Amino acid sequence: MKRLTAIAACLAVAGAAVAIAGSQGRNAVEPAAFSADEREAILSHGPWPPPMPPDPSNRVSGNSDAIALGRWLFSDKRLSADGARSCATCHDPAKAFTDGRDRSIGLVRVDRNAIALANLRLNRWYGWAGAADSLWAQSIRPILDPKEFAATPELVRARLAADAAIRAAYARVFAAEMSRDPPERVLVNLAKALAAYQETIVTARTPFDDFRDALARGDTATLAHYPLAAQKGLKIFVGKGRCTACHLGPNFTSGEFEDVGVPYFVEAHRVDAGRFAGIAELRRSSFSLAGPHNDDAVRADAAPTRHVEQLHRNWGEFRVPSLRNVAATAPYMHNGSLATLEDVVRHYSQVDEERLHGTEGQRLLRPLHLTREEASDLVAFLKTLSSAVVSQR
Amino acid sequence: MPWTAALSALAASNSAACPGPEQGFVRLASAEAEIAYRWTPDELKIGQFFGVEMVACRLPGGEAVDTIVVDAQMPAHGHGMNYRPRSTRLAPDRYLVSGLMLHMAGHWRVTFDLFQGTKRTRLTHDVTLKP
Ligand SMILES: [Cu+2]
Numbered sequence: 174m175k176r177l178t179a180i181a182a183c184l185a186v187a188g189a190a191v192a193i194a195g196s197q198g199r200n201a202v203e204p205a206a207f208s209a210d211e212r213e214a215i216l217s218h219g220p221w222p223p224p225m226p227p228d229p230s231n232r233v234s235g236n237s238d239a240i241a242l243g244r245w246l247f248s249d250k251r252l253s254a255d256g257a258r259s260c261a262t263c264h265d266p267a268k269a270f271t272d273g274r275d276r277s278i279g280l281v282r283v284d285r286n287a288i289a290l291a292n293l294r295l296n297r298w299y300g301w302a303g304a305a306d307s308l309w310a311q312s313i314r315p316i317l318d319p320k321e322f323a324a325t326p327e328l329v330r331a332r333l334a335a336d337a338a339i340r341a342a343y344a345r346v347f348a349a350e351m352s353r354d355p356p357e358r359v360l361v362n363l364a365k366a367l368a369a370y371q372e373t374i375v376t377a378r379t380p381f382d383d384f385r386d387a388l389a390r391g392d393t394a395t396l397a398h399y400p401l402a403a404q405k406g407l408k409i410f411v412g413k414g415r416c417t418a419c420h421l422g423p424n425f426t427s428g429e430f431e432d433v434g435v436p437y438f439v440e441a442h443r444v445d446a447g448r449f450a451g452i453a454e455l456r457r458s459s460f461s462l463a464g465p466h467n468d469d470a471v472r473a474d475a476a477p478t479r480h481v482e483q484l485h486r487n488w489g490e491f492r493v494p495s496l497r498n499v500a501a502t503a504p505y506m507h508n509g510s511l512a513t514l515e516d517v518v519r520h521y522s523q524v525d526e527e528r529l530h531g532t533e534g535q536r537l538l539r540p541l542h543l544t545r546e547e548a549s550d551l552v553a554f555l556k557t558l559s560s561a562v563v564s565q566r
Numbered sequence: 567m568p569w570t571a572a573l574s575a576l577a578a579s580n581s582a583a584c585p586g587p588e589q590g591f592v593r594l595a596s597a598e599a600e601i602a603y604r605w606t607p608d609e610l611k612i613g614q615f616f617g618v619e620m621v622a623c624r625l626p627g628g629e630a631v632d633t634i635v636v637d638a639q640m641p642a643h644g645h646g647m648n649y650r651p652r653s654t655r656l657a658p659d660r661y662l663v664s665g666l667m668l669h670m671a672g673h674w675r676v677t678f679d680l681f682q683g684t685k686r687t688r689l690t691h692d693v694t695l696k697p
Contacts (some may be wrong), residue, residue, distance in 0.1 A: 217671075217697040297613075417697060418643075418670055427613060429648055429669045476615045480649035480665030537643050 207408065212388065214411035219385040221378055223423045225294035229469040230307050230462055231365045233346055234372060242342045243370025246363060251332045253322035255280070260315065260367070263287040269501035270374060275509025279321035284439045286509035289502040291376045292495065293368075297428040297477050301491045301507040302451025306478045307467075308368040310460040313360060326356035329363065361466045376497045380557040381407075399557070406554025409547055414521065418537055425496035425558065430487065433521075433538060434529045435506045437489045445507070448490035452483040500559040514552045522548060584623035591621070594678070599687045600624040601678055612671055612695050615649075617664035619656070622680055626687055635679040636663040638693075640672060671697040 207215065233239035246252065248261040263277045264270040270290035277287040285301050293299075299311035315321040316329065333339045334352040343351040347362050354362070380399060387395035410416045421427050430448040437445050455461055455478065462475040469475075491507040505511040511520060522543040529538060543551065584602050585591040591602040603620035610616055622631045634653055639646045651665040668674050678689045 214671075214697045418672070421612065421671065421697060427669045476665060477649065477667070480615075480651065480667070482648065482650035484648070486645070 207388075211408060211411050214417050215385055215407065216389055217417075217422060218425065219382055219389075219423050221382040221385075221423050222292075222375055223295065225292070225372070225375070228294065228308065228368065228372065229473055230467045230475075231309050231368055232468040233362075233365050233369050236346060236369060238342065239346045239366045239369035240373055241370075242339075242346055242363075243366040243368065245339075245342075246367050247370055249333075251336075252316055252324060252329060254324045254328060258322070260312075263315075264290050269498055271502050273503070275504050279315075279318070280323055281320050283318075283320050284445050285507050286504065288494070289498060290371055291374050291498060292424055293374065294372050295424045295428075295495075298430075298451075298492060300451065302445075302447050302449075302454070303430060303492055304451040304454035305458070305460070306455060306462045306475075307460075308371060309361065309364040309466075310458065310462075312364040312367040312371070313460055316360065316364070326360040330354075330356045330359040333363070334359075361460065364460075377560040379497075379560045381554075384557070400553060402550045402553035403557045404554075405547075406550035406552065409543070409551050410554055414541060414551065415537060416521075419493045420496050426493045428493070430490035430492050432486075432490045432529060434524050434526075435491070435508065435510060435520075437508075439508070444489070446488055447507070448487040448492075449483065449485075452481060452487060455481070456483075496555060496558050498559045500556045514555050515548070518543065518548045518551050518555075583621075585621055593623070594689050594691055595624070596687075596689055598626045599680060599689060601680070601689055603678070603691075610668065610693060610695060612697070613667065613669055615665065615667045617651075617662060617666065619662050620660070620678065622659040625659075625680060625682065626685070627682065629682045630658050631661075631680050631682055633681045634661050634663070635681070636666065636676065637679075638666065638668060638674045638676045640670060640674055642673060643670070668693070668695055671695050 227235035246260075247264075248259045250256050250259045252259060258279065263272045263279070264287060265272055271287045274287070276285060277283045288301065293308050296308070297303075297306075299305040299308060300314070305311035305314060316324050330351065333343075340351050343349070343359075343362070346366060347354075349362075351359055380403070383395060384399035384403075387393075387399075410420075419427055419429075419431050430451075432447075437447060439445050458464070460466055462469075462472060462478045467475065494505075499505075500514065503513060505514070505517050511517050521538075522541045524538050524540050526539065584593070584600065585604075586593065586602065590604045590608060592604065594601050594603065600623040601620050602623055603618050606617045606619060607614075618636055620634065620636075622634070625631065636651050636653070637646060647667060648669060649665050649667050651663045653661045653663040656662050672695060674693045674695060676691045676693055678691070680687045680689070
């Protein structure tokens, strides 16, 4: 009781180090103390969930009939040319909306790891290279990709318009007759329904969120429920690990692109150019927010698309992934080359500076040389960013 | 009066029109030049696109500005922004620059480059973004 009072007194002193007792020590509990800067950094990772307003570029975003149609389409194999796979093949709801493979397998093995689908309204860019600037544009990519569904707008319209239930749902959502709409419009509309559904996949609150909110309130009783190892790992995450530089904010990502030294060779003579190629694909796409299918007349969300600039350093850069639910989304990195969170932490601990492809801009990343205990604390922290539940409205 | 002196006298008279804090502008001056600028929106946040409205108040030589370029770098990390801002001329010596976005917490150096023909005058302003 005495100790609790001491902690409360400590919390009351603005700017003073905050001592938090963990509940997991065997004997006397060693408190993880946070400086004012650390505290500010920790608070910046919440609150959760943040607001996720409807997507202005998608007129059926948030529409319940569109969500129902999108949910159906998400596991509809008729979208693939050979009828063998659906979105759910690689984004399996039972596997946190990923597939558990290093690189996904469509008609052939693709170059990248399937991204776990969640909290998608928070993205500025979609895919590891940000080749799409909206969720609906990203949803078109696998349908047309020769390595994934290998379909065409004509095929999609012909297959689905043959189904009376889909036709009726389409008419209800888009106030149009599917077989009379031009194939490209049908494809975009179906992608917008798929997007409306995917927007509903939101990760639940986690032990970290409870800790973070308790820290904001000064609620020492709740703080003590958060394991001490996680507290120490969190201190590394916001401190000497400098993880927060890139994995920032409530969704633990800047939403931008960086090179952390993951090899970008796909095969001996083929590289994944990452963001460099992503910007090129965005520029070529007729489905970008700068194009005719954006439903927002003022194109409010198109600023990134208008201003993005292709730079030489974009070679080998990949999007900073969110760390929400990260324990459930192994394997890791754009090519799934790291099997466990321990492997990821080892990567950052021993990062090979020679391997960082850029010549500049990598001063953020240096080998951390973490001790075994520090590495396991950091992993313990990362595991508190997950919760089993993925809520679907 | 020599020709150049006449021009700088003209330029100096410009600064009468230089907006100040009452209109939300901040003055930034060097030995060579002075500008007034305001961010839109006025608070800079990580990951949020913003613009800057700026007025060239005092310039070397007194010729009008042809164009201005605003950019930002993180000196400690050796990188800049991922976006290219664009400037629109609102009036002579008055510009609106849009499309800036700072994607990391920490210390950024914002540069304002004023071009008069081939002459470039640079003013810098440091911004520290909280996480
Ligand atoms: Cu930086």
